[in-house]
Amino acid sequence: MNIGEAASASGVSAKMIRYYESIGLIRPAQRTGSNYRVYGGEEVHLLRFVKRARALGFSVDETAALLGLWQDKSRASAEVKTIAVNHIAALENKIADLEGMVRTLKHLAHCCGGNDRPDCPILDDLAGEAHAAKGH
Amino acid sequence: MNIGEAASASGVSAKMIRYYESIGLIRPAQRTGSNYRVYGGEEVHLLRFVKRARALGFSVDETAALLGLWQDKSRASAEVKTIAVNHIAALENKIADLEGMVRTLKHLAHCCGGNDRPDCPILDDLAGEAHAAKGH
DNA sequence: TATAAACCTTCCCACAATGGTAAGGTCAAC
DNA sequence: GTTGACCTTACCATTGTGGGAAGGTTTATA
Incomplete structure (x- = not known):
């Protein structure tokens, strides 16, 4: 082949x-x-x-470790599980980061008129000039 | 400075x-x-x-676009909102990807004894040899 | 059989964003 | 006037993937 x-x-x-x-x-x-x-x-x-x-989502390094364990017929499944569990934790951290971004952005987008006026709470937030939003 | x-x-x-x-x-x-x-x-x-x-989570390119709009005092907030909304969608796609990985891995980790025996459904799955798990 | 298409090989470049390091110039304090 | 803390540029590394060029091979077809 x-x-x-x-x-x-x-x-x-x-x-x-x-x-x-x-x-x-x-x-x-x-x-x-x-x-x-x-x-x-x-x-x-x-x-x-x-x-x-x-x-x-395993990195190449993690994949190499998993491959090694796969080929080691006498491995303890605990070793594999440890890698997997650590990876789950890393993924969940990343998810939490992204969710934080989404939460903030959704709030800002919700507050933004999205019309043809220049007034934009999204930019105000980015600029650190978040003037009090009209309560919603 | x-x-x-x-x-x-x-x-x-x-x-x-x-x-x-x-x-x-x-x-x-x-x-x-x-x-x-x-x-x-x-x-x-x-x-x-x-x-x-x-x-x-905005890329450098998106950031450049936002900066341009920030400095254009006559921008329409809709332009900013579009960038933000697209970005939210991209973030949510990524989150969904990661959540799919987590779901699969949690299932596999749950099925894995994590002991000193070699028996490991995680590796079996990676190898595409997912033998029927004992129902749980 | 000759030739062209579709492979293969290695080698280098690019991305996105960030950190590191080295060789050299400058500034401030003591 | 020397030392230490800064600055400058210019490279290299990362992670994982794709693109392309220049050249060799194999296969199919005219």
């Missing part, structure tokens, strides 16, 4: 496969006589693992 | 002030005879605006 076929079989672009190889996330592929990378079902399986982990 | 003073007055690091200048987000500062950047209250005000916009 060529890299292009492995890419469409795994959903990981050829570009990213080479990248993952270059940073050591995946082992260097075997090569043909003419230096083409060769992949088999096992490699594609591994690439899918990586893709799934990335889609769940 | 030196760049360092402007940085502590505005909360934007000196590094970032120079960066914002280099990409054209803010106008080049005036210079002293010895080539030091000089800032006044107005510039600090502007930097605070930028900082606040960035803290609300």
Whole structure:
């Protein structure tokens, strides 16, 4: 299997496969006589693992740790769970940050006329000149 | 005012002030005879605006647009509101993505013993080998 | 069989935003 | 007049991904 076929079989672009190889996330592929990378079902399986982990928001480093644990048949599931639980916490922090932004922005947008007058509480807030909004 | 003073007055690091200048987000500062950047209250005000916009998750490009509108005293507030509303939608999309990840991970973590046995539904899921979980 | 299309290879550039560091100039205080 | 705290520019790194060029290979077709 060529890299292009492995890419469409795994959903990981050829570009990213080479990248993952270059940073050591995946082992260097075997090569043909003419230096083409060769992949088999096992490699594609591994690439899918990586893709799934990335889609769940794990960093490449975390993914590498998970891959290591996956291949260590005697791992303790607690190790995996720890990574997952930490990742959940990080995601929830990020969500909380974004929700804070949304909350503020919704308030400001709600207060903004959104018409053709220049009067704009959104800009006033950004400028730190939040004049008292007419209570709503 | 030196760049360092402007940085502590505005909360934007000196590094970032120079960066914002280099990409054209803010106008080049005036210079002293010895080539030091000089800032006044107005510039600090502007930097605070930028900082606040960035803290609300606006990209540098969006921030530039907002800055332009801020300085255009005859803008229509609708233009600002449009940027804000689009940004809210983008943030909410991102939140939804992250929440999907959290939901999946919580389910998997819940199903994972987290003990010293190798048995791990998290890895099974990543590997695409999600064997039927014992119903819970 | 010749040639063109569709692959592959490596290498470099770009993004967004931020931090770091190094080599050198300047200013203020003591 | 020296020291320390500032400033200047110019690079490098990050994270993960895409784009492209320059050149080699394989395959399909005329």
